[in-house]
Structures are given as structure tokens and as C-alpha cells.
Amino acid sequence: MKIAKQEYALYKGEVCLAIGTADEIAEQLKVKKETIWFYLTPSYYKRRKNSKKGDYRILIKLDDDDED
Numbered sequence: 001m002k003i004a005k006q007e008y009a010l011y012k013g014e015v016c017l018a019i020g021t022a023d024e025i026a027e028q029l030k031v032k033k034e035t036i037w038f039y040l041t042p043s044y045y046k047r048r049k050n051s052k053k054g055d056y057r058i059l060i061k062l063d064d065d066d067e068d
Contacts, residue, residue, distance in 0.1 A: 005021040005023075006021065006022075006061060006062075007019065007020060007021055007061075007062045008020070008021070008022060008025060008036075008059050008060060008061055008062060009059075009060045009062055010025050010029075010036070010039065010057055010058070010059050010060075011057065011058045011060065012055055012056070012057050012058075013055045017029065017057070019062075022036045022037060025059075036059060039057050039058065039059035040059050040061075044056075
């Protein structure tokens, strides 16, 4: 039985920057995996949601349709 890793989509505004596991997204963007996890935290969201630019990054957990 193969265990699938959770996949995410990372957006900046309405633009999709990357899709994949946290490791894959970190590699694509050339940042630490911890940076990707930080995008999921309430503290990141709280700081960025009031940004005047409004172009903060949002990490969205994708559903796994293969659940038994």
C-alpha cells in the first residue's frame, strides 16, 4: 500500500505559483520547507490579510479523492 503525501496549491493573488507536496513547492520556489508551512499559519494570514498590496501567498490543502 503506497502512502500518498498531502498536496497543496500555492497562490499569490489569483495566480497559481505551484502545486505539489510541501517539499516539491519549496524546491520549485527555492525556499525552505518551513517557509511553505509558514504560509498555513494564522500569524502569517493575520499579518498579510491587511496588506495594502493584497498579493500575499495562500497555501491551500488539496482534497484527496482516493480515500477509502
